[in-house]
Amino acid sequence: MHESPLNLGRLLVKINRICAWMLLIFMVIFLISGYAWTNRIILPLRSATYMHTHLDIYLVFFFLVHVLISTKFALARWRVGNERLVSGLLIIVGVISFCLVLSIR
Numbered sequence: 001m002h003e004s005p006l007n008l009g010r011l012l013v014k015i016n017r018i019c020a021w022m023l024l025i026f027m028v029i030f031l032i033s034g035y036a037w038t039n040r041i042i043l044p045l046r047s048a049t050y051m052h053t054h055l056d057i058y059l060v061f062f063f064l065v066h067v068l069i070s071t072k073f074a075l076a077r078w079r080v081g082n083e084r085l086v087s088g089l090l091i092i093v094g095v096i097s098f099c100l101v102l103s104i105r
Helices: 005-039 045-054 056-077 083-104
Strands: none
Touching: 005 045, 005 056, 045 056, 056 083
16 A cells, blocks of 8 residues: 555654654763763772763654754755655665764774
8 A cells, every 4th residue: 555645754753753762862871971980989880981982873863864864854845856766766765874983983
């Protein structure tokens, strides 16, 4: 069954909002763990180090999804390019970006 563009748009808005909230949560954790790691307070050193070095991949994932969906909406508002082509290119950019991040970890 083919989903209408309106329903897909609503789904993307919901995903975008969830990603924004997840970004907020992970940024707070990332900042607190980094502070705790460098200053040896708030959290045990081992926990702070683990959180700061292992949760960053989730931060990158939610950041990419949030930015790419927002970019899709902005380009659609500005009527830039073919919608399917833009969506495809953004997905490719997202996959390549995430793979690059994984490769440098």
